[in-house]
Amino acid sequence: xxxxxxxxxxxxxxxxxxxxxxxxxxxxxxxxxxxxxxxxxxxxxxxxxxxxxxxxxxxxxxxxxxxxxxxxxxxxxxxxxxxxxxxxxxxxxxxxxxxxxxxxxxxxxxxxxxxxxxxxxxxxxxxxxxxxxxxxxxxxxxxxxxxxxxxxxxxxxxxxxxxxxxxxxxxxxxxxxxxxxxxxxxxxxxxxxxxxxxxxxxxxxxxxxxxxxxxxxxxxxxxxxxxxxxxxxxxxxxxxxxxxxxxxxxxxxxxxxxxxxxxxxxxxxxxxxxxxxxxxxxxxxxxxxxxxxxxxxxxxxxxxxxxxxxxxxxxxxxxxxxxxxxxxxxxxxxxxxxxxxxxxxxxxxxxxxxxxxxxxxxxxxxxxxxxxxxxxxxxxxxxxxxxxxxxxxxxxxxxxxxxxxxxxxxxxxxxxxxxxxxxxxxxxxxxxxxxxxxxxxxxxxxxxxxxxxxxxxxxxxxxxxxxxxxxxxxxxxxxxxxxxxxxxxxxxxxxxxxxxxxxx
Amino acid sequence: xxxxxxxxxxxxxxxxxxxxxxxxxxxxxxxxxxxxxxxxxxxxxxxxxxxxxxxxxxxxxxxxxxxxxxxxxxxxxxxxxxxxxxxxxxxxxxxxxxxxxxxxxxxxxxxxxxxxxxxxxxxxxxxxxxxxxxxxxxxxxxxxxxxxxxxxxxxxxxxxxxxxxxxxxxxxxxxxxxxxxx
Numbered sequence: 001x002x003x004x005x006x007x008x009x010x011x012x013x014x015x016x017x018x019x020x021x022x023x024x025x026x027x028x029x030x031x032x033x034x035x036x037x038x039x040x041x042x043x044x045x046x047x048x049x050x051x052x053x054x055x056x057x058x059x060x061x062x063x064x065x066x067x068x069x070x071x072x073x074x075x076x077x078x079x080x081x082x083x084x085x086x087x088x089x090x091x092x093x094x095x096x097x098x099x100x101x102x103x104x105x106x107x108x109x110x111x112x113x114x115x116x117x118x119x120x121x122x123x124x125x126x127x128x129x130x131x132x133x134x135x136x137x138x139x140x141x142x143x144x145x146x147x148x149x150x151x152x153x154x155x156x157x158x159x160x161x162x163x164x165x166x167x168x169x170x171x172x173x174x175x176x177x178x179x180x181x182x183x184x185x186x187x188x189x190x191x192x193x194x195x196x197x198x199x200x201x202x203x204x205x206x207x208x209x210x211x212x213x214x215x216x217x218x219x220x221x222x223x224x225x226x227x228x229x230x231x232x233x234x235x236x237x238x239x240x241x242x243x244x245x246x247x248x249x250x251x252x253x254x255x256x257x258x259x260x261x262x263x264x265x266x267x268x269x270x271x272x273x274x275x276x277x278x279x280x281x282x283x284x285x286x287x288x289x290x291x292x293x294x295x296x297x298x299x300x301x302x303x304x305x306x307x308x309x310x311x312x313x314x315x316x317x318x319x320x321x322x323x324x325x326x327x328x329x330x331x332x333x334x335x336x337x338x339x340x341x342x343x344x345x346x347x348x349x350x351x352x353x354x355x356x357x358x359x360x361x362x363x364x365x366x367x368x369x370x371x372x373x374x375x376x377x378x379x380x381x382x383x384x385x386x387x388x389x390x391x392x393x394x395x396x397x398x399x400x401x402x403x404x405x406x407x408x409x410x411x412x413x414x415x416x417x418x419x420x421x422x423x424x425x426x427x428x429x430x431x432x433x434x435x436x437x438x439x440x441x442x443x444x445x446x447x448x449x450x451x452x453x454x455x456x457x458x459x460x461x462x463x464x465x466x467x468x469x470x471x472x473x474x475x476x477x478x479x480x481x482x483x484x485x486x487x488x489x490x491x492x493x494x495x496x497x498x499x500x501x502x503x504x
Numbered sequence: 505x506x507x508x509x510x511x512x513x514x515x516x517x518x519x520x521x522x523x524x525x526x527x528x529x530x531x532x533x534x535x536x537x538x539x540x541x542x543x544x545x546x547x548x549x550x551x552x553x554x555x556x557x558x559x560x561x562x563x564x565x566x567x568x569x570x571x572x573x574x575x576x577x578x579x580x581x582x583x584x585x586x587x588x589x590x591x592x593x594x595x596x597x598x599x600x601x602x603x604x605x606x607x608x609x610x611x612x613x614x615x616x617x618x619x620x621x622x623x624x625x626x627x628x629x630x631x632x633x634x635x636x637x638x639x640x641x642x643x644x645x646x647x648x649x650x651x652x653x654x655x656x657x658x659x660x661x662x663x664x665x666x667x668x669x670x671x672x673x674x675x676x677x678x679x680x681x682x683x684x685x686x
Contacts, residue, residue, distance in 0.1 A: 055666040178561065181564070224609065397641075400655075401652070403633070
C-alpha cells in the first residue's frame with residue numbers, strides 16, 4: 001500500500017460513521033477522565049482497552065486514541081480553573097493558568113490551552129505522517145539483534161528518565177520482563193512458572209494486568225485518600241463571559257502560531273525519546289517560551305504564552321511517541337504500551353508490516369489524534385462549566401462505579417474469573433509500587449516487550465551467536481549508548497549524594 | 505538526574521511525617537524481601553528447564569538479583585533508624601491507618617471475587633458497590649442503591665446487549681441450571 005493510498009483510505013475510514021462514532025465517544029470519555037484529578041491518560045486507555053475485543057481495528061484505534069487524545073485537554077482545563085492538574089502532564093500549566101484565572105482571564109486561558117492542545121497534536125500527527133517514508137527505510141536495518149538491544153535501551157530510558165527512582169524502576173522493568181516469561185515456552189513447550197496451573201499456560205493476559213496496574217491501583221489510592229477529587233474548587237464561571245474569553249483565547253493561540261510551532265517541535269522531538277513523556281516536554285517548552293519572551297518577568301504572573309507553550313508541547317509528544325511504537329514495536333511510555341497491547345488485541349502487528357501493509361491504520365491514528373483533539377476543543381469550548389463539575393465527584397461515589405466497570409472489563413476479554421483475580425492482585429501490586437515509588441510504566445513496558453525480547457534473543461543467537469550484541473554496528477552502538485547512559489546516570493547520582501552529604 | 509530519597513505518599517491519619525517515612529521504609533523492606541524470595545524461587549525453578557527455555561529468564565534474573573541486592577543493602581543499612589520490628593508489630597496490630605485501609609480494601613476485593621464466583625457478576629458488583637458506598641463510605645442507602653443499580657444496569661446494557669458478552673452467572677446459578685462440572 002502506498003502512502004497516498006494509505007492516507008486516503010485512512011481518512012475515509014476515520015470519517016466513516018462506524019469509526020467516527022467511537023472516536024466521539026472515546027474523546028468525550030478522555031475529556032471527562034482528564035478533568036478528574038487522579039485519573040490520567042493511561043487510566044483512560046486502560047479502561048478503553050477492555051472494550052476493544054468486540055471492535056473492528058479502525059473503530060478500536062479511534063476509540064482508544066480518541067480517549068487518550070483529549071485527556072490532556074481536560075487536565076489543562078482543571079489546572080487553570082482549580083489549580084489542580086487533571087493529569088501530571090498539565091503540571092506546567094499551573095505556572096501561568098491559575099494566575100490568569102485570578103486576573104479574571106480564566107476563559108482566555110482555557111481557550112488558549114485547548115486550541116494549543118489541538119495545534120500541538122496536529123503538528124505531532126503531521127510529523128508522524130511525514131516520518132513514515134523515513135521509518136520504512138530505517139526499520140529495514142532492524143533485525144532480531146537490533147530489536148533485542150533496542151528493547152533494553154528503551155527500558156533503560158524509561159527507568160532512568162521516568163519520575164521514579166532509577167534502581168526501583170529498573171527492578172520494575174526487569175520484573176515486567178520476568179512476568180512475561182510465565183506460560184508455555186514457544187520453542188520447547190515447557191511450562192514456565194505456571195505452578196501447575198492450566199490458566200497460566202498462555203501467560204498472564206494483558207488486559208487484566210493493565211487494568212490492575214493502572215486502574216485498580218488508582219482506585220485503591222483514591223479510596224484510601226477519600227474526599228472530593230479536587231481539593232481547591234472555585235465558583236463556576238459566568239457562561240457568557242467565559243464563552244467570549246474562550247473564543248478570544250483560541251484566536252490568541254492561532255496568532256501565536258510561531259510559539260506553538262516551536263513548542264510543538266520540542267514536544268514531538270521529546271516524544272521520540274522513550275521514557276521522557278509529556279510532563280518534561282511541557283516544562284522544557286515553558287522554559288523555552290520564557291527564555292525567548294520579551295517580558296520574561298510576566299511569566300508566572302499570568303502570561304498566556306506560559307499556558308500555550310506547555311499545552312502545545314504535551315499534546316505534540318504523542319506523534320513522536322507513536323513513531324517509535326509503530327516502527328519498532330517498542331513503546332516509550334505506559335500509554336504507548338497500552339496502545340501496543342490494544343493493537344495486539346485488534347490483531348495488528350507493528351514494525352515493517354504495519355509501515356508497509358497497514359499504512360491506512362497509521363493514518364487512522366493520525367486523523368484520530370487530530371479529530372479527537374478537535375472534538376475535545378469544541379466540546380471544551382461549550383461545556384467548560386459542566387465538565388468542571390466532574391472534579392467535585394467524591395471518591396466514595398466514583399470508586400464503586402469504576403471498580404464495577406474495571407472488574408467487568410477484566411472478565412470480558414477471555415471470559416475468565418481468573419482474570420478478575422489477576423486484575424485485583426496486580427491492583428494491590430500497582431498500588432504498592434505507586435506509594436513505594438516503583439515505576440509501573442517500566443513494569444508494563446517490560447511485560448509488553450517480554451515476548452519480543454525472548455523471540456529476538458532466540459533468533460539473534462541463531463543468526464549471530466552469543467556475541468550478537470557486538471557483532472553488528474547497530475546493536476554495538478545501541479549497547480554502547482545503553483551502558484554509557486546508565487553509567488553516566490549512576491555516576492551523576494553518586495556525585496549528587498556525595499554533594500548532599502558534604503553540604504549536610 | 506537526582507535520585508529521589510524514598511517512597512512518596514502523604515501521611516495517613518494519625519501519622520506524622522517521621523512515622524510515615526518509617527512506615528514506608530518498613531513496607532518497602534518487606535515488599536523487596538517478598539519480591540526477592542519470589543525471584544529466587546523462579547530462579548531455582550528455571551534451573552530445571554532446558555537451556556533454551558531458561559536462557560531468557562536467566563538473562564533477566566541475573567541483573568534483577570543484582571539490583572534487588574543493591575537496593576536491599578541500601579534499605580537494610582538504614583533499618584535501625586526506623587525500628588522495623590516495632591513498625592511491623594504496630595501494622596499487624598492494626599495501629600497503622602494507611603496499612604489498615606489498604607488491607608481492608610484488599611480484603612474487600614478478595615470478597616468481591618468470592619461473591620462473583622458464588623452469586624455471579626451482576627450480584628457481585630452490585631453488592632460490592634453498595635457495601636463500599638453505604639456501609640464503608642456511609643452514603644445514604646437509597647443513593648447507594650440508585651448509583652450502583654444504574655451502574656449495574658449500564659454494564660448489562662453495554663456488555664450483554666451491546667457487545668454480546670455473557671458475564672459470569674455464578675456457581676449457584678450454574679448449579680440450579682443443571683451444571684455439575686465446575
